[in-house]
Amino acid sequence: MGAVVGTLTMQTKQSRPSKDKVDDELEMTMVCHRPEGLDQLEAQTNFSKQELQVLYRGFKNECPSGVVNEETFKHIYAQFFPHGDASTYAHYLFNAFDTTNNGSIKFEEFVMGLSTLLRGTVREKLEWTFHLYDINRDGYINKEEMTEIVRAIYDMMGKYTYPALKGDVPKQHVDAFFQKMDKNKDGIVTLEEFITACQEDENMMRSMQLFENVM
Amino acid sequence: MAAGVATWLPFARAAAVGWLPLAKQNMPKPPVDKKTRSDEMLFVNVSGLRFQTWKNTLDRYPDTLLGSSEKEFFYNEDTQEYFFDRDPEMFRHILNFYRTGKLHYPRHECIQAFDEELAFFGIVPEIIGDCCMEEYRDRKKENQERLAEDTEAEMATDTPLPPNSTSRERLWRAFENPHTSTMALVFYYVTGFFIAVSVIANIVETVPCRPPKGSKKDLPCGEKYSLAFFCMDTACVLIFTFEYLMRLFAAPSRCKFMRSVMSVIDVVAIMPYYIGLVMPENEDVSGAFVTLRVFRVFRIFKFSRHSQGLRILGYTLKSCASELGFLLFSLTMAIIIFATVMFYAEKGTKGTNFTSIPAAFWYTIVTMTTLGYGDMVPNTIAGKIFGSICSLSGVLVIALPVPVIVSNFSRIYHQNQRADKMRAQQKVRLARIRLAKKGTTNAFLQYKEDGGLQICDGDSTAVCLKNRSSFEHQHHHLLHCLEKTTNHEFTDEMTYSEMCMTESVGYRTSRSTSLSSQQGVSTSCCPRRAKRRAIRLANSTVSVSRGSVQELDTLQVQKSSAGPQSRSSLNARTEELKLNCEDRDFTAAIISIPTPPANTPDESLPSSPAIPGILRNSRSSTYTHETVKISSL
Numbered sequence: 001m002g003a004v005v006g007t008l009t010m011q012t013k014q015s016r017p018s019k020d021k022v023d024d025e026l027e028m029t030m031v032c033h034r035p036e037g038l039d040q041l042e043a044q045t046n047f048s049k050q051e052l053q054v055l056y057r058g059f060k061n062e063c064p065s066g067v068v069n070e071e072t073f074k075h076i077y078a079q080f081f082p083h084g085d086a087s088t089y090a091h092y093l094f095n096a097f098d099t100t101n102n103g104s105i106k107f108e109e110f111v112m113g114l115s116t117l118l119r120g121t122v123r124e125k126l127e128w129t130f131h132l133y134d135i136n137r138d139g140y141i142n143k144e145e146m147t148e149i150v151r152a153i154y155d156m157m158g159k160y161t162y163p164a165l166k167g168d169v170p171k172q173h174v175d176a177f178f179q180k181m182d183k184n185k186d187g188i189v190t191l192e193e194f195i196t197a198c199q200e201d202e203n204m205m206r207s208m209q210l211f212e213n214v215m
Numbered sequence: 216m217a218a219g220v221a222t223w224l225p226f227a228r229a230a231a232v233g234w235l236p237l238a239k240q241n242m243p244k245p246p247v248d249k250k251t252r253s254d255e256m257l258f259v260n261v262s263g264l265r266f267q268t269w270k271n272t273l274d275r276y277p278d279t280l281l282g283s284s285e286k287e288f289f290y291n292e293d294t295q296e297y298f299f300d301r302d303p304e305m306f307r308h309i310l311n312f313y314r315t316g317k318l319h320y321p322r323h324e325c326i327q328a329f330d331e332e333l334a335f336f337g338i339v340p341e342i343i344g345d346c347c348m349e350e351y352r353d354r355k356k357e358n359q360e361r362l363a364e365d366t367e368a369e370m371a372t373d374t375p376l377p378p379n380s381t382s383r384e385r386l387w388r389a390f391e392n393p394h395t396s397t398m399a400l401v402f403y404y405v406t407g408f409f410i411a412v413s414v415i416a417n418i419v420e421t422v423p424c425r426p427p428k429g430s431k432k433d434l435p436c437g438e439k440y441s442l443a444f445f446c447m448d449t450a451c452v453l454i455f456t457f458e459y460l461m462r463l464f465a466a467p468s469r470c471k472f473m474r475s476v477m478s479v480i481d482v483v484a485i486m487p488y489y490i491g492l493v494m495p496e497n498e499d500v501s502g503a504f505v506t507l508r509v510f511r512v513f514r515i516f517k518f519s520r521h522s523q524g525l526r527i528l529g530y531t532l533k534s535c536a537s538e539l540g541f542l543l544f545s546l547t548m549a550i551i552i553f554a555t556v557m558f559y560a561e562k563g564t565k566g567t568n569f570t571s572i573p574a575a576f577w578y579t580i581v582t583m584t585t586l587g588y589g590d591m592v593p594n595t596i597a598g599k600i601f602g603s604i605c606s607l608s609g610v611l612v613i614a615l616p617v618p619v620i621v622s623n624f625s626r627i628y629h630q631n632q633r634a635d636k637m638r639a640q641q642k643v644r645l646a647r648i649r650l651a652k653k654g655t656t657n658a659f660l661q662y663k664e665d666g667g668l669q670i671c672d673g674d675s676t677a678v679c680l681k682n683r684s685s686f687e688h689q690h691h692h693l694l695h696c697l698e699k700t701t702n703h704e705f706t707d708e709m710t711y712s713e714m715c716m717t718e719s720v721g722y723r724t725s726r727s728t729s730l731s732s733q734q735g736v737s738t739s740c741c742p743r744r745a746k747r748r749a750i751r752l753a754n755s756t757v758s759v760s761r762g763s764v765q766e767l768d769t770l771q772v773q774k775s776s777a778g779p780q781s782r783s784s785l786n787a788r789t790e791e792l793k794l795n796c797e798d799r800d801f802t803a804a805i806i807s808i809p810t811p812p813a814n815t816p817d818e819s820l821p822s823s824p825a826i827p828g829i830l831r832n833s834r835s836s837t838y839t840h841e842t843v844k845i846s847s848l
Contacts, residue, residue, distance in 0.1 A: 058222030058223075061315075062222055062223065077227065080694075082656055093230055117230065129232060129233050132233045133236075150237060153697070153700060156697060157698075160705065160708050161705060162703065162704040162705070162706040164714060169703075173237065204236065207238070207241055207242035211231060
């Protein structure tokens, strides 16, 4: 009889955790965000009305609640890089877009980021990149931050690469980067050093033009 | 790839700006997108019901009818719309799939009609969302089973035998499907009749008959008419033996037949007779012989060949075996507990029936099932108390859980089935995701192999490249940018493991020189690796293992004209691409793999599966401008 009672109690215990998860999900979907008006956004960004419309339709379709949280963002980004693990880099990218640091990207932040990347001046683009690399937002890029970013990028390549990733390839990459960027060899890269070094590199400037017709 | 992701692709590409400062090489040029950027609205007329949607919505899934150029076949110039002569109700669901990315199955629709619509519009049913997947699968399986039953029934009765089947096959078929021929039917009924006769004879021969004249004792009929019964038994056994031997002869797989349940029952049914024949008329042995006659009752199981219901019952019991076993186990526990208690309670009493714990088992069972025969009763007060507790708990233990357990059986059974189904679906889902992932990774590698990384004019692009959607072009461009940033290329698992294997092969340590190009590519990272790769690429596997490697350090600049000559034998298609494309922008040195005198790359290289993979990469790298690969031996 004890065995019967035991099995009956075991059945009830399993049902409880699933209920909590359902409640959590219910809460999340209640959050809804509406962006500012189309005119305001057009004034603040470099996009035309049509472009904003297309962007918003896509955004709203993917995220009906109007915000992207980090998990969704990582998931989306991982779809583009199926070879490796894109979650770390997606995390840094998420932080770069999330200018208000509240853990979710609203449509305005999304569109501002895109506007800088696609329609901004060279200086604005470089500033954005600098903020991407500067993980702790202290205004300087040190070797640790750079190593983390580079490691995250190499993670996206996955395991099966040619030539194979042996040795500490990210570290060497970072060393090469610092050699180029760090003019006064003080171990950190400031915004001005970064911008100056990038503007000196003609190939990079040329490559920057390539991404303008993405939209 | 989930096509909702297509909306995020421009964002991912824009974010690639973040790689630019880190990139060691220049970024490749993005694919030229000739399509107009502005979004237009499409009209789709399905049997009179007009749907309107954005073109971008349909373009999300380029491998379906509506997302590809196949819909142009249905374009009506006069009305400026796409006309489909299909079910408008179903089309609603299909269009919703494009809009939301999830395909839902309408429960009121026929599953076959739905499948046909999906097939027409080029949508695979596997992408049905989780919410509707179970329903879809269930309905589909039900439908299939129903169809299978129908076809089976048809086949069994109507389909004539192939004309050149052997008599053995015909015999087997006659046994399995008695309705096929009259002879089989006759045999079927005859065996059925004899089974019934045999069973009834077994029963009747134990009934007491009137004693013969001159004796007062009642005799069982078996002994009075022993000859008659013996003749009947012989006849039955003869028929059964004949049937068994015929089946054995006709069976397509004799071992399998002999292991099947029905044949075991057959053997058990006829064995006692033969053993009885063989055994001598000995007093001691005849007791055992009598026991054997019990097995004759198994003949009743032979009816299961004639009755579908019995077979289903047997199958159900077999499938519920674990639940029944658990019930038995818990009952056994209760019985042991109470029997022990009763034994020790009644131990002191004189002349008690509770002589041992196993003897008390009988009392416990009889009391718990509330039978109460009364052949064993406790005498002591403690015994009576525990006896009453035993009977009360018996009511609880047996009467109460039985309906609970019965409903549990059906619930657990269905739950298990559902869990298994979901696990199988999950496995299928994961496999599909893995396949899709592999598909995207392989797509990029295929893209590279097809020479998609070159910048060509529109006319001269290979046909295979033209068929790729702009989404694919842009996505591959993004992956290419990542390759350039990290100065490593994507390969597949096979080639990677091949490379790892060759590294474990012994290599000769040789002077390694590091060469750097104008781009400042650091070679210190893997000179040895590059060397071994060079060995691999240049030689065949055999020569590598033999270690016949020469030391070379050469730096050759390959111009566009020289390139194809060394590789022309390998792939004519890429050569043709190469000749067509004109802008080659060599700003860096391109090193070709130096060849030891033993083999030259012009010879046909061994077609082992691993090498082409590696060769593919090296080939593509020689064709892309600004790739630097150092090889030093």
